[in-house]
Amino acid sequence: MLLQLSTWPEVENYLSYSTGIIIPIGSTEQHGPTGLIGTDAICAEVIAKGVGEATAAMVGPTLHLGMALHHTAFSGTISLRPSTLIQVVMDYITCLAVSGFRRFFWINGHGGNIATLKAAFAETYYHLANLNIPHADEIRCEIANWFMCREVYQLAKKLYGDQEGSHATPSEVALTQFVYPDLIKTATLDTQVASGYPIYGAADFRRHYPDGRMGSNPALATPEQGQQFYQLAVKELSNSYLEFIAKA
Amino acid sequence: MLLQLSTWPEVENYLSYSTGIIIPIGSTEQHGPTGLIGTDAICAEVIAKGVGEATAAMVGPTLHLGMALHHTAFSGTISLRPSTLIQVVMDYITCLAVSGFRRFFWINGHGGNIATLKAAFAETYYHLANLNIPHADEIRCEIANWFMCREVYQLAKKLYGDQEGSHATPSEVALTQFVYPDLIKTATLDTQVASGYPIYGAADFRRHYPDGRMGSNPALATPEQGQQFYQLAVKELSNSYLEFIAKA
Amino acid sequence: MLLQLSTWPEVENYLSYSTGIIIPIGSTEQHGPTGLIGTDAICAEVIAKGVGEATAAMVGPTLHLGMALHHTAFSGTISLRPSTLIQVVMDYITCLAVSGFRRFFWINGHGGNIATLKAAFAETYYHLANLNIPHADEIRCEIANWFMCREVYQLAKKLYGDQEGSHATPSEVALTQFVYPDLIKTATLDTQVASGYPIYGAADFRRHYPDGRMGSNPALATPEQGQQFYQLAVKELSNSYLEFIAKA
Amino acid sequence: MLLQLSTWPEVENYLSYSTGIIIPIGSTEQHGPTGLIGTDAICAEVIAKGVGEATAAMVGPTLHLGMALHHTAFSGTISLRPSTLIQVVMDYITCLAVSGFRRFFWINGHGGNIATLKAAFAETYYHLANLNIPHADEIRCEIANWFMCREVYQLAKKLYGDQEGSHATPSEVALTQFVYPDLIKTATLDTQVASGYPIYGAADFRRHYPDGRMGSNPALATPEQGQQFYQLAVKELSNSYLEFIAKA
Amino acid sequence: MLLQLSTWPEVENYLSYSTGIIIPIGSTEQHGPTGLIGTDAICAEVIAKGVGEATAAMVGPTLHLGMALHHTAFSGTISLRPSTLIQVVMDYITCLAVSGFRRFFWINGHGGNIATLKAAFAETYYHLANLNIPHADEIRCEIANWFMCREVYQLAKKLYGDQEGSHATPSEVALTQFVYPDLIKTATLDTQVASGYPIYGAADFRRHYPDGRMGSNPALATPEQGQQFYQLAVKELSNSYLEFIAKA
Amino acid sequence: MLLQLSTWPEVENYLSYSTGIIIPIGSTEQHGPTGLIGTDAICAEVIAKGVGEATAAMVGPTLHLGMALHHTAFSGTISLRPSTLIQVVMDYITCLAVSGFRRFFWINGHGGNIATLKAAFAETYYHLANLNIPHADEIRCEIANWFMCREVYQLAKKLYGDQEGSHATPSEVALTQFVYPDLIKTATLDTQVASGYPIYGAADFRRHYPDGRMGSNPALATPEQGQQFYQLAVKELSNSYLEFIAKA
Numbered sequence A, B, C, D, E, F: 001m002l003l004q005l006s007t008w009p010e011v012e013n014y015l016s017y018s019t020g021i022i023i024p025i026g027s028t029e030q031h032g033p034t035g036l037i038g039t040d041a042i043c044a045e046v047i048a049k050g051v052g053e054a055t056a057a058m059v060g061p062t063l064h065l066g067m068a069l070h071h072t073a074f075s076g077t078i079s080l081r082p083s084t085l086i087q088v089v090m091d092y093i094t095c096l097a098v099s100g101f102r103r104f105f106w107i108n109g110h111g112g113n114i115a116t117l118k119a120a121f122a123e124t125y126y127h128l129a130n131l132n133i134p135h136a137d138e139i140r141c142e143i144a145n146w147f148m149c150r151e152v153y154q155l156a157k158k159l160y161g162d163q164e165g166s167h168a169t170p171s172e173v174a175l176t177q178f179v180y181p182d183l184i185k186t187a188t189l190d191t192q193v194a195s196g197y198p199i200y201g202a203a204d205f206r207r208h209y210p211d212g213r214m215g216s217n218p219a220l221a222t223p224e225q226g227q228q229f230y231q232l233a234v235k236e237l238s239n240s241y242l243e244f245i246a247k248a
Ligand code: NI
Pocket: A031, A039, A040, A109, A110, A167, A168, A172
């Protein structure tokens, strides 16, 4: 049940029996020579829809822009500053809290979003406590990183070993191939790929990761593997969502 | 050519022959008893993709959240504050300007976005002029409201007359029906529908427009009409885009 | 009745029978080789005072600084950033709302202010709804652009035709001549004057509008015409104000 | 020479021989039962014009809104928050610095502005140093409080002794009477007037200063005294301005 | 009684009989060739602790970073922007106001903090009035500048005369020597030392005060004098604090 | 070598051979019935000083206020909002980057700071890249959480097992006892202690963790254990710091 494809009376009706909502958040950032710039948003969105179907939960509009400042030396990356993203998250939650939602389950496709999301949640709880919204103190947010699902992680290790890397990974590329099987990109990938270097500013990042990959070999990805990741993530996050909204 | 479905080298290549980009911006807001909450984003996005195909232009990720504070008394509406949206637009443009983009063509689906977008563009030009980006003074933004295209407007008047109204209009509903023919919602619509009352705060808006419609009769909409609107808008905005990027 | 020339008990007394206030907003920006930098503020203020007298309404202090970032490549222009102006408008309205004012009639002298004002009103309604002010949901703002009054517009077209242009217009210059008949400036004006080019950043604006005028011939202006504009604007906006505060 | 009454070429010409500008800043706040709400702006503006004439200096538009949050429990007071005023001052100076101004002489009519102005200047110097404006490190601001001019202060003490008080003072009221001799307000003033209590929040202020005066007896004011204050302030601040711009 | 060295039940107990708290604020800024960069924080903290002991008052954590933008051209200076410091002060007070504190006695070691602190207090009172905190209108802040204590000032004048200067003064250096007798720094100090030049931006400051001192001769300082300053300041500020919290 | 206890020429000299600095950041928050409110700052500071001595590194002033909004329902907690803390960190780093520092090693005592610090670093790199600071792209920050040092963690598990918990832990309490052996607090601690419940808003936190502890038994702590933790943390973080500044 997608919020964007619902009417307001349908939302009102939904709120009569559930106060939970699933929110996909991705990023718009370079994913190496073959990965789609929208990878993180595509993955978060498709899994969120799957979880929404499996649990009959409402799914809100995807946040396509995340915190990817360190990727901005590559063409096409669009990042919010953390202070902007905090305001966006605060506005997003506040509006829905006014509507009556109380459980916000963020399905996240980008590791770089986690810190800012956590900061945003803390600031939002505090902000809501200062407004006159009934039950403001019952608002809860949870981040669910699909790529950190136990079975997703295990499958990635099994399939790719160290070549999974940490950015532009074969697992996320596989998932986008599953979603867009006609959009499988190829390029000659240097077999030597940088890894392990910490993330600082954008120019520094590009100096150390010249083609954008971090230790990964996305050429290993296939759409079939993508489907497996999809199914594992949907299963695990559906359970997580149901536990989240069931908690007293 | 969708930015989200491109790789960074593809974007770099695109920039070697064009600096233009199309950006869809919608809103997530009530659209009456039968209109989809995502109507404005759906319309902007589908038309932007059509224009992108027709003109071989890059299309950036859709901004699903716009300025809809006056709709927030209806369940499911999610609005950014104007000051938040200004920061989002500033971040969006700045990142792409650093990449080398210089012509930003915003295809807009929501009248309530126009004022804040204009404010944001002004602030962004000024901001960019203070940074060290080469050619910052050549950055240009244009807003293209699909619903204000001459032929779109004329067709809406011809088909619906006064029942077009100004929010939750049959024309925009028709367009969403064209995109999602399986999602045509029905409800008993009061034949008396408020209109002409100005927009102030959210509670006031709901008092005056109790079911969310502003003078419209969305029951008149059909998917076939939606297709017509789509084609007219794509044609007209494709011309607008080409003129925009051709201008010295 | 000018707020600045009243005492607080007088304001308190005024609030016992009216909650309306008129607020002039102008700009401090170049107006071509012969137009006063304060033109927009001068025009808004004098008309606001006229309307205030005609309707026995309170008139607040003029905002001399508006949104004129695109004029900042010309000496003497002072602009607020949109995000600053939003805060100013929010503070202005909030203080008066706490006093008990509920109808804010903004007489505006500068087209460039409109977008930011609209954004500011939306943000202010939302802000006030979150505070504990009684009747916050009854706060209403209206923008009245004197230069868009029907009869003002018609007279300008009749007197000047296309030479009215869109910035540093003979109509606004005439009005300042009516106010300051001793300050009529002259300069050799190029008969070729740029027009029709959209507004982007400041450097770009000056490149396209090298003397600051936009399609206008302010040499046509006379103080007598200014008086006519004054009278037409005061008459029309007095009616608008009375309708505004009478509305339920 | 008033900026608002100049054209941009006149400003450009002025900048060829002087980089100094005088900026009046007042406040819009209760001034007791008989004082005008605009007292501080009226005083600052008239003196600034006098100094501008005496020294052939440019005078910028008056900031009518200052930092008067502690007066907001009285009807008609309009205050900017300090954080808003800082942005306004930063925008004001930045625009003029881009034009080429380097010496900003702020003639201030309200004690409550001083702290925020000082904070704003510091933040502005820092901000300008980060931009690409030539000679940013030569920007200087000075606050000139007309009511703290030595001879003004001495005359007030001589004329009114302790009844000068510290807010809604007879000296400032006298000055407004000199400017607006037809607007002399009267009211029965309690001979017992609170004084010496520190300033905290707005509700607290009104509890301790129930009619808004702080230890003053504005009934002592006459327009003739106002003229004397005017002349003393103009003389002293003209000297201050000339010294300020002459300093290496 | 230091807040940092207390438990929350101890704070709760303290609040049952007192709502006062002492907050030391310093700065991290150059203090000439021999003065410690932390001088202002060291002085404020040690005196605050002394006052806390003498009056059995709670002492909050020291704010080490103040408003020292004009010193940032010297290595090691760390300053907050005024707009940042305002937010810090607002957060500091708001949290403690929620706990139940109502009297905030700021012991300040740096003249450059005063303006921003005053601005911050005004903004905080206003902010708190908009929240739902009980007794928000009873929150009061007071700044106590130890170096402006009457007897401190007199002793400094007596000991050092004009060589006290106004920054990197022997009195504050003496106080740090009393606290850190093993850290007495020496350097050849030019006997000619700049003084009397106003403070503008950082580069300008360093041009006029090349070694950082403002008219002072810190070589005159001794730890014994530091002890005297300490005792005088603690005595006077203890009285001030007790008066402050006793006031109705 | 403490920045606060150095002179600016000493800092300048230090910069001639090192660009590294250690910055302790803690929090001011409830630590259960017996833990000091300043625990996190005390631990971070003492370890930072130890590392500074062991590595001859400069140590900057401690940030006593961190992100502890979820603890604000307990008396005495003082938290910055994440958006405030981001500005503080940005100002802190920017000033030192202007001085010439390039390696910022943040020794952190509070898990709740990590997310906001990471967000702040990202925003700061981006901010610095837009300024004119030489070598802005070489600025690097690293967070070192003393409580996550491998041997610290192992010792805590060995000494306390599950009773280590995750807030108001015996390990951090032991460390404060080592620093302040005279300040060992006792209280009757409920043997049943909540644990495992996620962190949302402040009121919710207190409902679930009524005495502030999260699964811990701080009564197990001894000063001797504190010394062990101190030594292990200093040893490990000294190595980390040296690696950090040695990295190309
Ligand atoms: Ni990714």
